[in-house]
Amino acid sequence: MIPAAAFGRFKQTPMVMATGYDFPMARILEKAGVDVILVGDSLANVVLGLSSTREVGMDVMAVFVGAAARGAKDTHILADMPFGSDSDPAKAVANGLRFLALGAHSVKLEGAKLDVIRALTSEGVPVFGHLGLLPQTAKSFKQVGRDPAEREEVLRSAEAVVKAGAIGMVLEHMDSDLAAQVTRAVPIPTVGIGAGRQVDGQVLVLHDFLGLNPGPFPPFAKAFADLHGAALAGATEYCRAVRERRFPER
């Protein structure tokens, strides 16, 4: 398990981060050698079929953080702070400590909530930042960093998040030149999703990169397997085998 204190290494060697939500998939991700498993609030969309990440709270996230931690005991588990769970420092600290007690090693929160990051860090909860597109509060899903004011704001936020004590940051759906600029400007690893190649690592959503959902996919995702096809074939064959009395065999 790579502790938060050792994340500096990812300025040299790319960090592989993947979302993972349950016991069997966390086990697979650990076996595959993923550096960090993010129990993302994207589970609202890809696991629970909800339309917004705002629809999951601490109790739901806690179930999945515990499951992923049990499945990948030797991997760094990063727990996503769901919408509202980090709305003030005291609340964020209580929720962050709850995640650590369930087996997480750090938490991620969206936006430059500097007082919250400082409070979590000082209570021993390592924090990953998240800049660029922020799904919990985004009004549009357009790429971030196309106009100069927005670029300036992202750069300022990145530096502030570092100063507040973050150990790394996700850059989501961000202009790749801006992501490269942020990566050069900060001493902590940047992990991109739809932010180009000049970052310190990549993260993808499990259901996208394993082809678990039939789509549509975000434009920056890539399916490295077709688990939807494999699962559909298996389930169809099970149905046939029972109906044709080929299963059980005796």
Ligand code: KIV
């Ligand atoms: O919830 C999530 O899966 C995330 C990733 C998109 C980085 O925050």
